[in-house]
Every structure is written in structure tokens, then in C-alpha cells.
Amino acid sequence: MVSLVGRKVSVKVPATSANLGPGFDTLGMALSFYDELEVEAVAGVGAFVEVHGEGEGEVPTDASNLVVQSIAYTFKKFGQELPGLRLTAHNIIPHGRGMGSSGAAVVSGIVAAKGLLEGIVEMTDKDLLDIATELEGHPDNVAPALFGGLTIAWEDESGPHHKKLFVHRGVSPLELVPNHKMSTALARSLQPESVPHNDAVFNVSRSALLIAALTQSPELMLAATEDRLHQDYRAAAMPETDSLVQLMREHGHAAVVSGAGPSVLVLASDPAERLEAAKLAAKHYPEWKALMLAVDFKGATVVLHQ
Structure with missing residues (x-):
């Protein structure tokens, strides 16, 4: 050997x-x-x-x-x-x-x-x-x-x-990271065993749209990142995360929970939009760290x- x-x-x-x-x-x-x-x-x-x-x-x-x-x-x-x-x-x-x-x-x-x-x-x-x-x-x-x-x-x-x-070159990720943790096991435990049929269809359509948004049409990102399968069920365990996601989306930024959380991922359609999102986060959540990534x-x- x-x-x-x-x-x-x-x-x-x-x-x-x-x-x-x-x-x-x-x-x-x-x-x-x-x-x-x-x-x-x-x-x-x-x-x-x-x-x-x-x-x-x-x-x-x-x-x-x-x-x-x-x-x-x-x-x-x-x-x-x-x-x-x-x-x-x-x-x-x-x-x-x-x-x-x-x-x-x-x-x-x-x-x-x-x-x-x-x-x-x-x-x-x-x-x-x-x-x-x-x-x-x-x-x-x-x-x-x-x-x-x-x-x-x-x-x-x-x-x-x-x-x-391969992701469209315009897509500009912004990761917003708090200083508190979230257990993946806890996040998963909040998921129901089954979901309404309408919610399942909703997520199938958005997942398909998200592939198109990420690879060809970043301007569709806000609609493409809507979810009814997991984020709402986990919101009570991460109220600050949920509030930040809602704030971002109300201002037109495609924000989602990153993985099991509590970080928030913003999928901006270009670097200028990402900068706007980072400024909005800094104003309302100054203790969260903003990572501008590729x-x-x-x-x-x-x-x-x-």
C-alpha cells in the first residue's frame, strides 16, 4: 500500500x-x-x-x-x-x-x-x-x-x-447576516407534513419561473422568489428575519430566507439594485452584516x- x-x-x-x-x-x-x-x-x-x-x-x-x-x-x-x-x-x-x-x-x-x-x-x-x-x-x-x-x-x-x-451575469447576491443563530433541525421541525394543493401548485410555478429568472430574466426575480412551502411556517421562530424579508420585498427587492435561516439572501437583478437593498438594510437593521457576493x-x- x-x-x-x-x-x-x-x-x-x-x-x-x-x-x-x-x-x-x-x-x-x-x-x-x-x-x-x-x-x-x-x-x-x-x-x-x-x-x-x-x-x-x-x-x-x-x-x-x-x-x-x-x-x-x-x-x-x-x-x-x-x-x-x-x-x-x-x-x-x-x-x-x-x-x-x-x-x-x-x-x-x-x-x-x-x-x-x-x-x-x-x-x-x-x-x-x-x-x-x-x-x-x-x-x-x-x-x-x-x-x-x-x-x-x-x-x-x-x-x-x-x-x-450558469447564472445570468446581472444577478447580484446580497447576504444579510445577523449575529444570532438558527438550528436547522428546529427550522425543519416547524414544517407541516402536508401542505394545501394550491400552495404546492404555487411553488411549482415559482420554482420553474425562478430557473428562468436566474439564468435568463433577472427582472422576474421578485415574482420568482415567492414561496408558500416553508418560510411562513418558520417565521414565528425567526421574527426579525421575517420582518427583514417583508421589508425588502415591499421595496421591490427579491429577498428570501437563506437556507434554514436566520440570514436573508437578496437576489438583486443588477449591482445598482443590490446597493439600494444594502442601504435599506443598513438603515433598518444596522447590526446585520451585509456581504456583497458573487x-x-x-x-x-x-x-x-x-
Whole structure:
């Protein structure tokens, strides 16, 4: 068996925003806001983890760390022996804010494992998505984190799949981030088991329209981001988020809850509109951080340093 000791990889993974309004558990978008990771295979066993930035002093720094678990899971999946690991994580994606931090951690680990095993194991895009979905539970965040752009994710008897689309160059994302967190599990628990037929039809129409708005016709974004499947049910748990979404939409800005929240994503149709939205947010919600981002088209990247 080839010794991996001394192999080192650098990994970069984008933040993501899932749902995008009506595309519940289906649509996701990669954003130009990145966690970076260095992983070195060392002699012995176990993991030594340094975390800088988001999660520093909070997330585990041993084998129970989510990135380490994802590396170990991927090695096991391909029948490879796990070496000792030294990890240095530089995190800027906020935790518990609806920007895909756990998906990014999972993807970081899988892509790091792919890099460490380069030339030994070949991993397809389908392999990566399968493993990421097994670890994360659903593919809507991990697909854009892996592949970039706007992704449509779905599952069938052969597992998860994705289709990557390129976003219209006018689309200008604005992420508004509060300093409080939201539990994804809590947000999901507020969902009803079934919804009215009219609401289901409403969301099907808006999801289809949203694909057109994001890829061809950004001027349709406000109508395309309407939702009746999940945001209203979760509003009581995130009153400030709900109020900010309503404020933005009343002023003509296509605002949605980012992922499970509590961050708000505004999908402006051009940079000038985004600036207006940012000024409106600063006036009424000065304690929220405004991130003017681009759509990331690359997804996760890994470089092997021999």
C-alpha cells in the first residue's frame, strides 16, 4: 500500500444558500465566500486540528471534528487506510446562519480525501455527491458547494443527482447576516407534513419561473422568489428575519430566507439594485452584516502538494 505520509492538500469550499425561496430542498447556489483548509498526512494515528476564525474554540479539534469524520468516511468508503492527519482550518462561513457551514465542512473533508488519494483512487462527481449526501442528509447544500453555480438536486433509487446551471451575469447576491443563530433541525421541525394543493401548485410555478429568472430574466426575480412551502411556517421562530424579508420585498427587492435561516439572501437583478437593498438594510437593521457576493462557478477545489 502506498504511504501517504508527507502528502499535503489545500482545499477551498464556497458558502451556499439553499432553497432560494420556492425551491425547497431542491435549489442551491454557491457564493464567493470561502472556508479554506490544509490537510497533511502524518505518521501515526489520530487527528490534530487547528481552527481559525468561525468555530474557533467551539468545534472539536480531534477525530470527532466534522471535517475529520468526512475524510475518514471517504477513506473507508474506498477501502483505504486512514493515516494520521494534521488539519488547519481557516473558516469565514458563519455557523448556524443558513450559509451552508456544515455542508462546507462535509465537502471540505471529502475533497481533501480525494486530493490525498489522487493517483490511488479515482472518484467521480457522482461518488462525491453520494458521499456528501450520505453525510449531510440531503443534497441541496452540498451540490453547489461541490460543483459551484446554481444547482438543481434530486434523488431517486440510484441516489442523489444534480444539474449545474450558469447564472445570468446581472444577478447580484446580497447576504444579510445577523449575529444570532438558527438550528436547522428546529427550522425543519416547524414544517407541516402536508401542505394545501394550491400552495404546492404555487411553488411549482415559482420554482420553474425562478430557473428562468436566474439564468435568463433577472427582472422576474421578485415574482420568482415567492414561496408558500416553508418560510411562513418558520417565521414565528425567526421574527426579525421575517420582518427583514417583508421589508425588502415591499421595496421591490427579491429577498428570501437563506437556507434554514436566520440570514436573508437578496437576489438583486443588477449591482445598482443590490446597493439600494444594502442601504435599506443598513438603515433598518444596522447590526446585520451585509456581504456583497458573487455567484461562485467553480465549487470546491483541491490542490495536492507532494
